């Protein structure tokens with residue numbers, strides 16, 4: 001995919017703010033700090049269009065990024081951030097649920113997990129929930145550069161086992177540092193967009 005133009009469009013806090021272009025949307029889910037914003041930046045060759053932070057919980061809205069006139073990346077708020085209050089978490093849960101269940105433009109959810117660790121309870125519930133809703137998911141194991149190549153397969157196996165990964169889903173090993181998995185992920189996205 002050749003990205004000629006990428007721009008931040010809106011931080012949406014309610015459905016009335018979602019863009020009305022009708023373009024396909026690819027959403028990114030994953031716990032805070034897993035690398036959602038970094039992945040977007042890598043996919044579009046930009047250093048910091050999607051704001052990244054070493055401080056978790058930065059993204060608290062649905063952040064829309066328009067890529068060419070072709071699609072939107074939708075950066076979802078990271079889950080599992082302990083310092084957010086319970087009522088706030090519930091509010092965001094409802095908001096995301098509404099988006100996932102009602103947004104027709106949504107074509108694919110990239111669920112990010114950190115390759116270094118077994119997926120958390122939150123990761124497991126998220127994946128189960130997405131499967132329950134019947135949504136197309138691609139699991140992306142991020143930060144592959146943080147472990148040695150010889151350890152990749154072992155970790156991939158652990159991630160898949162812990163998630164209860166469905167073999168019909170796609171799985172990509174990714175690094176925002178090295179660009180590993182980028183072309184493969186674009187292929188998967190383009191395939192789903194054509195649906």
Ligand code: GTP
Pocket residue numbers: 030031032033034035036037038039051052053054055056057058059077078079142143144145146174175176177
């Ligand atoms: P929230 O917006 O809080 O939900 O976090 P996020 O999922 O958007 O994470 P973000 O992209 O901001 O990345 C968090 C931290 O991890 C940053 O310090 C990134 O530089 C680092 N990071 C993200 N992806 C990678 C990766 O593939 N490799 C390495 N080494 N670091 C990464």
Ligand code: MG
Pocket residue numbers: 036037038051052053058059075
């Ligand atoms: Mg982010």
